[in-house]
Amino acid sequence: MKVAVMGYGTVGSGVVEVIESHDNVITKRTGGEPLEVAHILDLRDFPGDPHEKLFTKDFNDILSDDEVRVVAETMGGVEPAFSFTMKLLKAGKSVVTSNKELVAQKGLELLEAAEESGANYLFEASVGGGIPIIRPMSQCLAANNIEGVAGILNGTTNFILTKMIEEDMDFSDALKLAQDNGYAEKDPTADIEGFDACRKVCILASLAFGKHVYPNQVATEGITKITLEDVAYIHSIKGVIKLLGQIKYISDDKIAAFVSPAVVQHGSQLASVNDVFNAILVRGDAVGDVCFYGPGAGKLPTASAVVADMVDAAKHIERKKIFGWGAGSEDYVVDYKSTIEMPFYVRAKANKVKIQAIFGEVKFLSRIGQPSDEVAFITDRMTENALDNKLAGVDVINIIKVTNY
Ligand code: HSE
Numbered sequence: 001m002k003v004a005v006m007g008y009g010t011v012g013s014g015v016v017e018v019i020e021s022h023d024n025v026i027t028k029r030t031g032g033e034p035l036e037v038a039h040i041l042d043l044r045d046f047p048g049d050p051h052e053k054l055f056t057k058d059f060n061d062i063l064s065d066d067e068v069r070v071v072a073e074t075m076g077g078v079e080p081a082f083s084f085t086m087k088l089l090k091a092g093k094s095v096v097t098s099n100k101e102l103v104a105q106k107g108l109e110l111l112e113a114a115e116e117s118g119a120n121y122l123f124e125a126s127v128g129g130g131i132p133i134i135r136p137m138s139q140c141l142a143a144n145n146i147e148g149v150a151g152i153l154n155g156t157t158n159f160i161l162t163k164m165i166e167e168d169m170d171f172s173d174a175l176k177l178a179q180d181n182g183y184a185e186k187d188p189t190a191d192i193e194g195f196d197a198c199r200k201v202c203i204l205a206s207l208a209f210g211k212h213v214y215p216n217q218v219a220t221e222g223i224t225k226i227t228l229e230d231v232a233y234i235h236s237i238k239g240v241i242k243l244l245g246q247i248k249y250i251s252d253d254k255i256a257a258f259v260s261p262a263v264v265q266h267g268s269q270l271a272s273v274n275d276v277f278n279a280i281l282v283r284g285d286a287v288g289d290v291c292f293y294g295p296g297a298g299k300l301p302t303a304s305a306v307v308a309d310m311v312d313a314a315k316h317i318e319r320k321k322i323f324g325w326g327a328g329s330e331d332y333v334v335d336y337k338s339t340i341e342m343p344f345y346v347r348a349k350a351n352k353v354k355i356q357a358i359f360g361e362v363k364f365l366s367r368i369g370q371p372s373d374e375v376a377f378i379t380d381r382m383t384e385n386a387l388d389n390k391l392a393g394v395d396v397i398n399i400i401k402v403t404n405y
Helices: 010-021 023-029 081-090 100-117 134-140 155-167 171-180 195-209 228-235 299-315 352-359 384-390
Strands: 002-006 036-041 068-073 094-097 146-152 239-251 254-265 277-284 288-295 344-349 363-365 374-378 395-402
Touching: 002 010, 010 023, 010 036, 010 299, 023 299, 068 081, 068 299, 081 094, 081 100, 094 100, 094 299, 100 195, 134 195, 146 195, 155 171, 155 228, 155 239, 155 277, 195 239, 195 254, 228 239, 228 344, 228 395, 344 384, 352 374
Parallel strands: 002 036, 002 068, 068 094, 254 395
Antiparallel strands: 146 239, 146 277, 239 254, 277 288, 344 374, 344 395, 363 374
C-alpha cells in the first residue's frame, strides 16, 4: 500500500527509516501488504538524501494520489497540519500523527471529519512517544471508571531534571543535550514551560472521560523555578521532583487537570522514571493503579508508534477504529486551586515560630548549607487558594505540590 509522510524532521525521517528497515515485520502485520513510501512532503531541501525522488513541496501531490490511503503527519504545529489533515480525512485517506499540539487543539474536529468519511485518525505517538497508552486507555481499560491519571509526559524536562539531580548538570547544558538528542520541541519553551505536557494532558483527559479538554483549560507551570536547593530539601524526605500532568475525576460533568512540578515519594512507581523516559499512571476503579513506562521522546521510539498506527490504519482501511470523544464545555475543567486538596512543599524566608503560628505543627525539612533565615516544610492537605491565603504575609521562595501517586 502506498503511504506518504508529511514532515521530514526527527520523527518523520524516523518513520521512513522504520518503514524501510522493518519491511518484513510490517508486511506480516498488515496481513501481507507492504507499506511503500510514495511521497515525503517538506518545504526544506535534503540534498544527498537517498529518498530525493520522493520529496515534494506540494501537498496536492499527496491529496491527489488515489493510491495513497494512509498518511503520517509528523509536521508538528497546528497550521498547516490541520488544513492538510482535514483535507486528507475528507478525501477518505487515513491520517496518523505524532502531533500532540494538533490533537489537543483540533482533535474533536478531526475525529468528526474521520467519522464522516469513514477514514481513521490515529494518534498513538502523540502521548508518551513510544509508550502504548492511547489504545490501552481507550480499549484495555474500557471496563473501568477512571479515577485519575498522573504522568511524566515530557521527556525533555525529565531528562533535564535527572541530569540536574544526578549529575549536578547546569540547566542550559542539560537542555542543549536534550536538543542534540532530538527530544526537545522546535521551540523548547514548549517543553520547559510545560505546554507540551499540557497538550498531552488534554489528549489523555479527553480520552479518559469522553469530552474534549483544550490547552487553555489546563493550568500549566513548567520547571524553570526548580532549584537544586529544592531538590536537596525534597531528597531529605526521600522524594524527587518531577514535572507531572495530573487529571482527576470529580463528577461526570467536572474534572480537574493541571501540569506542574510535583513532589513524588520514592515508593511511587513514578519516582524512578528518569532521563527521557515517561510514565503514565492510570487509576481505574476496577483495575487499581496501572503504569505505562517507556521512552517518551526520540526519533525511533516515536516513529515506532507512528508506524504502528500506519499498520493499523492499513489493516482497517475499510473499517472504522472506535477512538474519540465528544465536545467539552467551558466549565468542564474546574479551577483546581479552589477544589483539589493536597499537601504542599513550601520554602520561605521565615522562622519556624512564624510558620507554626500560621500552620500549626508542620513537617520541617533541612538541607546542607541551609541559611538560618530559611525554612522548608510540608503542609497538611489544603487547597492552593487556602495555602495562598495563609502565606499572604510570608516571603515565599517556592511552592511545589505533593502528589499522592
Ligand atoms: N518534546 C517532547 C518531549 C517530544 O520531550 O517529550 C515528545 O513528545
